Amino acid sequence: MTLFGMPIETIYLILLIVSGSLTILYLFFGDVLEGLGEATGFLSPILILAFITFFSAGGYILELLTSLNSFLIMAIAAITAFLLDIILNVFVLVPMSSAEQSLSYTEKSLEGRIGKVIISIPEKGFGEVVIESYSGMISKPAASFEDMEIPEGSEVLVIEVKDGVLHVMPYKKNFT
Template sequence: MTIFGTSIETIYLVLLIVAGSLTILYILFGDIFHGIGEALSFLHPTLVLSFITFFSASGYILERVTSFSSILIMAISAIIAIILVTLLNVFVLIPLSSAEESLSYTEESLKGRVGKLIISIPQDGYGEIVIDSKSGMISKPAASYENHAIEEGKQVLIIEVKDGVLYVVPYENNRLYNEDLEKIETI
């Protein structure tokens, strides 16, 4: 069978090469296209590219090996691609997406946690804080909530998060220390 003067085998092969190349590009530059996947959740780029790859690969193989009609081969290839994409989605992509969420954290979830300064915070400056978590150590930039200097090695309580910076106050012996005596709170 020929379409627009090109054999169907050549079309399958070109589709396979293009889909494979796009898959490699998606792996390398997937973060750029992540927004497209969020906007069109039913057309996830991974599923679309894998469908085209499975469809073209099975179509090419069936055209080369069997003597079925090209229409029947297209139907068989589409069924094979749908089955494989469904299996890929159910057994690989869905478990991976839920595992990723369980290990991640949001900046808002860091509020109220206690960490240790590994780089001191100068007055009106920035330092660095380390927070222990179930998935490992989290290291983030930190600044004093009250614009006071805080020494390296001190435990601090995270009060606020703005633009990726954790705003902290000193935290010792289950007490918050503040220059203003009215604000001392026992936890």
């Protein structure tokens, strides 16, 4: 079958190359178009590009390997692409969108947290404090907020963070 004066296989191949390239570009620069996915509802750009990629790949392969009618091949490729798109959305995109954004932390988020001194903090010097986090243990240099010695093994409260150094004071569970 020919379409626009070209064999249908060539059209499938061009569609596959263009949609595959656009998908890769969207993966790298997708943050620029992030609002577009919100405006269109369930039809995100990645789903549309994935549908075109699946459709063109299926059509190209079926045209090369079978002697079925081109309209039947188009229908089979469209149904298969639709099913693969649903699977992609349900099992990959929806779980990723509800996942935690990041396991990283900011220095500001450490303020108010409780840590444990692993290297004692001298009066006007630096020691080291470890804080438990979702992503593991965070070890940071620390100084005493009130310029007092804090022994190793003490629990401390992070008051502020300046230039990557935690300024801490001894933590007492009951402030009475």
